Amino acid sequence: MLMLENVHAYYGDSHILHGVSLSVQEGEVVCLLGRNGAGKTTTILTIMGYLKPQPGRIIYQDRDIASLPPYRVARLGFGFVPQERGIFPSLTVAENLTVFARAGAQRRWTVERIFALFPSLKARAGNLGFQLSGGEQQMLSIARALMLNPKLLLLDEPSEGLAPMIVREIIDVLRRLKQEGLAILLVEQNLHTALAVADRHHVMNKGEICFSGTSAELEGNDTVLRTYLSV
Numbered sequence: 374m375l376m377l378e379n380v381h382a383y384y385g386d387s388h389i390l391h392g393v394s395l396s397v398q399e400g401e402v403v404c405l406l407g408r409n410g411a412g413k414t415t416t417i418l419t420i421m422g423y424l425k426p427q428p429g430r431i432i433y434q435d436r437d438i439a440s441l442p443p444y445r446v447a448r449l450g451f452g453f454v455p456q457e458r459g460i461f462p463s464l465t466v467a468e469n470l471t472v473f474a475r476a477g478a479q480r481r482w483t484v485e486r487i488f489a490l491f492p493s494l495k496a497r498a499g500n501l502g503f504q505l506s507g508g509e510q511q512m513l514s515i516a517r518a519l520m521l522n523p524k525l526l527l528l529d530e531p532s533e534g535l536a537p538m539i540v541r542e543i544i545d546v547l548r549r550l551k552q553e554g555l556a557i558l559l560v561e562q563n564l565h566t567a568l569a570v571a572d573r574h575h576v577m578n579k580g581e582i583c584f585s586g587t588s589a590e591l592e593g594n595d596t597v598l599r600t601y602l603s604v
């Protein structure tokens with residue numbers, strides 16, 4: 374469904390991605406792991422069209438999307454949950470959910486279904502964004518991406534900085550989305566979260582993929598775990 378082929382990316386003159394190749398199939402949860410500064414967010418931003426691959430190909434449903442601006446990429450069915458969450462602090466939970474919702478098209482996700490998936494958001498529907506805890510903000514950010522009825526969800530470190538109990542809730546939500554057949558590219562530093570939800574993993578270091586394999590292959594690879602993931 375999504376395939377990156379030999380993608381290079383720059384911030385100005387800084388060459389950050391050095392030939393990244395990875396893929397996500399329909400209905401699959403794939404994890405992109407790596408330490409701080411490995412290039413995970415840069416990879417996601419390049420997929421979303423904020424950075425242009427130079428060179429490199431980004432194929433989505435048999436079409437090269439590398440030249441499209443972010444709003445066009447989003448319209449193709451990408452749900453993006455950024456690392457900084459990006460919810461609107463002065464809108465309520467309910468308003469955050471409906472602000473981007475498109476009229477018309479058959480809606481897989483409605484506010485009611487979102488609230489069934491995230492009961493804690495339902496209880497906070499009238500609260501303003503800035504009044505939410507970190508975990509609630511993360512859930513709202515995921516919920517808002519779902520309101521766009523994505524075919525592929527890109528999540529940038531959703532468990533970062535959250536208490537273990539909240540991380541478990543997020544893992545549970547991601548598993549339920551997977552059961553529904555949603556394809557997910559999950560950026561993580563937390564190996565436990567990665568193994569709990571993903572089928573396949575790519576590990577990044579200094580802008581390059583240094584390991585690709587299944588959960589069993591990753592768990593069995595002490596060198597990769599110790600060298601690139603500080604396990």
Ligand SMILES: Nc1ncnc2c1ncn2[C@@H]1O[C@H](COP(=O)(O)OP(=O)(O)OP(=O)(O)O)[C@@H](O)[C@H]1O
Nearest residue numbers: 384387389407408409410411412413414415416562
């Ligand atoms: N706007 C920018 N301008 C220049 N360099 C940047 C910029 N953003 C990130 N970088 C550099 O690019 C490299 C990759 O950063 P990136 O944010 O993709 O890493 P990451 O894997 O997402 O890390 P983290 O886990 O800390 O979020 C780092 O060396 C970082 O310093």
Ligand SMILES: [Mg+2]
Nearest residue numbers: 413414415456
């Ligand atoms: Mg990052």
